Amino acid sequence: MPSSASSWRxxxxxxxARQLHARQSSxxxxxxxxxxxxxxxxxxxxxxxxxxxxxxxxxxxxxxxxDYLRQKRLDPTLVVELAKAKAEGYNLWQQARxxxxxxxxxxxxxxxxxxxxxxxxxxxxxxxxxxxxxxPFEPDLTIDRLHQLFAPLREVLPDLIDNVRGWGREINSGxxxxxxxxxxxxxxxxxxxxxxxxxxCIAKSPHPFSITLGxxxxxxxxxxxxGNPLSCFLATAHEWGHSLYEQGLxxxxxxxxxxxxxxxxxxxxxxxxxxFWENRIARSRAFxxxxxxxxxxxxxxxxxxxxxxxxxxxxxxxxxRVEADELSYGLHILIRTELEIALLEEGxxxxxxxxxxxxxxxxxxxxxPQDDGEGCLQDVHWSEGQFGYFPSYLLGHLISAQLSDAMExxxxxxxxxxxxxxxxxxxxxxxxxxxxxxxxxxxxxxxxAETLVKKVSGKTLSSSPFLTYLKKKLDVLKSxx
Amino acid sequence: MPSSASSWRxxxxxxxARQLHARQSSxxxxxxxxxxxxxxxxxxxxxxxxxxxxxxxxxxxxxxxxDYLRQKRLDPTLVVELAKAKAEGYNLWQQARxxxxxxxxxxxxxxxxxxxxxxxxxxxxxxxxxxxxxxPFEPDLTIDRLHQLFAPLREVLPDLIDNVRGWGREINSGxxxxxxxxxxxxxxxxxxxxxxxxxxCIAKSPHPFSITLGxxxxxxxxxxxxGNPLSCFLATAHEWGHSLYEQGLxxxxxxxxxxxxxxxxxxxxxxxxxxFWENRIARSRAFxxxxxxxxxxxxxxxxxxxxxxxxxxxxxxxxxRVEADELSYGLHILIRTELEIALLEEGxxxxxxxxxxxxxxxxxxxxxPQDDGEGCLQDVHWSEGQFGYFPSYLLGHLISAQLSDAMExxxxxxxxxxxxxxxxxxxxxxxxxxxxxxxxxxxxxxxxAETLVKKVSGKTLSSSPFLTYLKKKLDVLKSxx
Numbered sequence: 001m002p003s004s005a006s007s008w009r010x011x012x013x014x015x016x017a018r019q020l021h022a023r024q025s026s027x028x029x030x031x032x033x034x035x036x037x038x039x040x041x042x043x044x045x046x047x048x049x050x051x052x053x054x055x056x057x058x059x060x061x062x063x064x065x066x067d068y069l070r071q072k073r074l075d076p077t078l079v080v081e082l083a084k085a086k087a088e089g090y091n092l093w094q095q096a097r098x099x100x101x102x103x104x105x106x107x108x109x110x111x112x113x114x115x116x117x118x119x120x121x122x123x124x125x126x127x128x129x130x131x132x133x134x135x136p137f138e139p140d141l142t143i144d145r146l147h148q149l150f151a152p153l154r155e156v157l158p159d160l161i162d163n164v165r166g167w168g169r170e171i172n173s174g175x176x177x178x179x180x181x182x183x184x185x186x187x188x189x190x191x192x193x194x195x196x197x198x199x200x201c202i203a204k205s206p207h208p209f210s211i212t213l214g215x216x217x218x219x220x221x222x223x224x225x226x227g228n229p230l231s232c233f234l235a236t237a238h239e240w241g242h243s244l245y246e247q248g249l250x251x252x253x254x255x256x257x258x259x260x261x262x263x264x265x266x267x268x269x270x271x272x273x274x275x276f277w278e279n280r281i282a283r284s285r286a287f288x289x290x291x292x293x294x295x296x297x298x299x300x301x302x303x304x305x306x307x308x309x310x311x312x313x314x315x316x317x318x319x320x321r322v323e324a325d326e327l328s329y330g331l332h333i334l335i336r337t338e339l340e341i342a343l344l345e346e347g348x349x350x351x352x353x354x355x356x357x358x359x360x361x362x363x364x365x366x367x368x369p370q371d372d373g374e375g376c377l378q379d380v381h382w383s384e385g386q387f388g389y390f391p392s393y394l395l396g397h398l399i400s401a402q403l404s405d406a407m408e409x410x411x412x413x414x415x416x417x418x419x420x421x422x423x424x425x426x427x428x429x430x431x432x433x434x435x436x437x438x439x440x441x442x443x444x445x446x447x448x449a450e451t452l453v454k455k456v457s458g459k460t461l462s463s464s465p466f467l468t469y470l471k472k473k474l475d476v477l478k479s480x481x
Numbered sequence: 482m483p484s485s486a487s488s489w490r491x492x493x494x495x496x497x498a499r500q501l502h503a504r505q506s507s508x509x510x511x512x513x514x515x516x517x518x519x520x521x522x523x524x525x526x527x528x529x530x531x532x533x534x535x536x537x538x539x540x541x542x543x544x545x546x547x548d549y550l551r552q553k554r555l556d557p558t559l560v561v562e563l564a565k566a567k568a569e570g571y572n573l574w575q576q577a578r579x580x581x582x583x584x585x586x587x588x589x590x591x592x593x594x595x596x597x598x599x600x601x602x603x604x605x606x607x608x609x610x611x612x613x614x615x616x617p618f619e620p621d622l623t624i625d626r627l628h629q630l631f632a633p634l635r636e637v638l639p640d641l642i643d644n645v646r647g648w649g650r651e652i653n654s655g656x657x658x659x660x661x662x663x664x665x666x667x668x669x670x671x672x673x674x675x676x677x678x679x680x681x682c683i684a685k686s687p688h689p690f691s692i693t694l695g696x697x698x699x700x701x702x703x704x705x706x707x708g709n710p711l712s713c714f715l716a717t718a719h720e721w722g723h724s725l726y727e728q729g730l731x732x733x734x735x736x737x738x739x740x741x742x743x744x745x746x747x748x749x750x751x752x753x754x755x756x757f758w759e760n761r762i763a764r765s766r767a768f769x770x771x772x773x774x775x776x777x778x779x780x781x782x783x784x785x786x787x788x789x790x791x792x793x794x795x796x797x798x799x800x801x802r803v804e805a806d807e808l809s810y811g812l813h814i815l816i817r818t819e820l821e822i823a824l825l826e827e828g829x830x831x832x833x834x835x836x837x838x839x840x841x842x843x844x845x846x847x848x849x850p851q852d853d854g855e856g857c858l859q860d861v862h863w864s865e866g867q868f869g870y871f872p873s874y875l876l877g878h879l880i881s882a883q884l885s886d887a888m889e890x891x892x893x894x895x896x897x898x899x900x901x902x903x904x905x906x907x908x909x910x911x912x913x914x915x916x917x918x919x920x921x922x923x924x925x926x927x928x929x930a931e932t933l934v935k936k937v938s939g940k941t942l943s944s945s946p947f948l949t950y951l952k953k954k955l956d957v958l959k960s961x962x
Contacts, residue, residue, distance in 0.1 A: 001682065001694075001698060002678065002679055002680050002681055002682045002697065002698060002699070002700075003679050004679040004680045004697040004698075005680065005694065005695050005697050005698030007697075008694075008695035008696055008697065008698060009695065009698075012695075197483065198483055198484050198485040199483050199485045199486065200483055201482065201483045213482075213486065214486050214489035214490065214493075215489055216483065216485040216486050216488075216489065217482060217483060217485075217486030217489060217490075218483070219483075
């Protein structure tokens with residue numbers, strides 16, 4: 001979009017927000033839910049439904065009720081104001097980022113915080129402000145539970161990073177691949193992973209993303225980053241993981257498509273799926289052993305799978321969250337989570353954000369951002385008033401690790417030792433996908449993230465599987481450095 | 482879009498068609514027009530309006546009435562059926578084209594013809610069926626007038642083509658440019674023509690187009706055709722001409738944006754603007770003289786402006802309308818116009834279309850299409866039931882030529898001899914744009930195409946200026962061959 005078009009866009013977005021809110025909180029919508037309840041009760045009374053159908057419909061009705069009530073509680077004026085403030089915030093954030101100066105964005109951020117606090121008050125849930133705003137991304141999450149899950153990471157990750165620094169590793173990173181070669185590799189990857197070209201397509205965009213536009217319409221985008229020959233490839237793997245989750249959701253018909261049960265249960269679970277394909281598969285040693293010849297064919301100066309594997313896992317902390325690897329990623333999230341809770345609940349002044357940001361980067365990652373562009377202006381989320389989203393990224397790492405353990409346990413009998421590595425080695429990832437489809441994707445919003453993890457793994461979600469996985473990987477990387 | 486997504490897309494499009502029709506034909510919409518009329522009458526009575534304002538508002542109200550009545554006359558069932566048939570037709574046309582066999586598409590075309598005939602009956606205008614359907618593209622056009630305008634072309638163009646065949650010209654066409662070079666040249670072109678990057682942007686798409694999404698949001702796309710190094714450049718010039726017309730329409734505020742007067746008056750006038758920039762400017766000798774060094778710098782094997790000019794004007798008839806040049810373009814249109822009138826009004830059987838198509842191509846252009854893909858399946862228009870659109874392309878050539886003569890006449894005093902060529906030579910196209918803005922763009926839908934041409938040129942629209950221009954150009958091309 002050309003830059004001057006943004007105010008018209010803001011008008012359009014706030015019109016849509018108002019109309020959507022009016023529809024989702026309307027008397028008519030309430031009556032439709034009422035009718036659906038009566039229909040269910042009659043079918044139930046006449047014994048027409050199997051136990052599974054009963055549970056599914058009850059859950060659908062419960063979610064419809066919940067979503068309707070949330071909309072109903074919001075003042076339409078606030079809805080419109082928020083839509084405008086988001087568009088305005090995004091616009092000013094872009095300007096501020098191009099100048100790398102936070103002060104151009106801070107009044108817009110202040111406004112967004114005020115409006116989002118007001119929104120939490122109107123929603124009137126039995127939760128704190130930040131928790132209330134986090135619900136759409138991570139249902140039932142509390143700040144206490146979050147601290148419990150993240151505390152071990154805060155303790156262990158900085159030590160692991162220090163440890164890697166001590167290896168004195170040297171990775172040959174002075175190479176690049178031209179755009180066409182990167183496209184060839186991405187196509188090979190998706191073909192290898194069994195994409196169906198009748199229902200999926202891939203394109204380029206400034207930021208990689210995945211989106212579902214219809215029951216048979218799954219799209220993803222990736223981007224080529226000059227000087228970073230693996231960025232496009234790994235972004236494709238990541239977005240494909242998101243898309244696979246959506247492709248596996250219980251969407252059997254057009255009608256079903258609009259029902260709550262057919263949706264993703266949380267952004268943490270969503271992220272666990274993208275991270276599984278990016279980190280567990282594409283960044284695994286077995287994958288590098290199989291794929292390095294294709295990279296070499298396109299001109300990458302690699303002599304072995306080990307070379308590619310090392311390049312895939314640089315383990316070098318930087319200021320940039322999006323380009324961060326498994327080792328430092330969590331710390332980027334801890335910092336953002338702490339800061340947004342402080343902004344919303346602990347009276348942190350907006351003006352103090354850059355200083356507080358840089359302080360934490362210094363302490364946790366040993367990094368000094370050169371300016372606000374490398375610092376607190378790097379992410380888009382706050383520019384659109386999105387608070388409570390960041391933890392999902394890290395929860396995704398924890399969930400992916402715990403689900404992976406459960407997968408290994410469950411596939412041991414049929415595949416043998418190390419089922420994930422073995423499947424990758426044999427180019428047989430469809431076995432892994434089959435398992436994910438059945439155990440994870442098919443449930444949609446039937447249960448929340450923690451219940452899902454408990455059901456699949458038999459254990460309460462924790463950071464242990466992730467930390468164990470990381471330490472093991474670091475050991476092998478060290479011994480092969 | 483992935484192919485399997487098309488049925489969901491069809492559902493969405495028919496839903497939108499139904500909602501749009503319901504809104505544009507609603508009691509509420511009628512009342513709003515009524516209120517606008519009263520507002521106007523009161524302002525008029527109190528003498529608050531200048532003569533120009535009176536005329537503008539009257540015209541706006543007249544157009545609102547006309548557009549409302551057209552919608553009102555349509556049966557909502559037909560609107561939905563048509564939307565579905567268009568989506569289905571497009572889908573089947575794509576399949577038929579990939580197999581190059583008309584029979585896969587013919588039932589869909591038959592259905593579209595039946596529905597469009599029904600639509601013309603419901604619209605109940607004092608016009609024939611084809612004329613009724615052509616109104617949205619070319620207001621007030623009749624078949625008689627069209628024959629009058631096109632008859633000289635039918636007579637003269639085949640002779641001119643034969644003439645060129647006799648020259649035995651040889652153009653070095655064995656070269657190509659890589660994608661990046663073509664992008665560099667397109668950017669240079671648009672910068673040279675004074676684009677404002679705050680309100681415009683350019684991207685790639687399978688078919689070039691230009692679209693306006695807001696008062697400050699003008700977008701265009703182009704495409705790179707392998708083996709045809711000028712296609713992308715000329716498509717950019719063409720789409721930029723369309724965009725300039727839209728940029729020059731009387732849109733002073735957001736509210737104005739939705740008013741009829743702020744819209745293009747006809748597709749013929751629209752096309753005249755794209756053709757002006759593509760053919761009169763980019764394909765002119767003066768332009769080639771100025772731009773050939775930039776092409777050479779990107780690797781084109783050119784030794785002079787004359788080389789580029791010849792490459793820009795191959796004058797070689799082929800089966801493909803979109804890639805046709807000024808000389809043969811008109812014949813492509815004559816064939817389509819004749820055939821669609823025959824299908825809608827003269828009882829031509831759908832099954833006979835390929836045969837009739839090929840016969841005309843043989844007679845008028847000396848071309849034998851190899852299959853239906855090169856023949857009657859080449860254009861998208863009929864697949865979406867769009868009849869009455871094709872003549873606008875050719876009217877665009879006539880209008881562009883007649884407006885160009887008027888422009889020359891009008892700018893002679895300030896610029897000197899050959900004002901168009903002189904302005905191009907001096908890189909001073911802004912003078913030409915300024916004239917177009919004032920004389921053509923600023924009028925919007927204030928008057929129809931013929932009235933506009935008469936007002937600007939002082940003469941009734943005819944094919945003479947176009948034929949004179951063509952003959953003159955051919956003479957120079959011949960003498961320099």
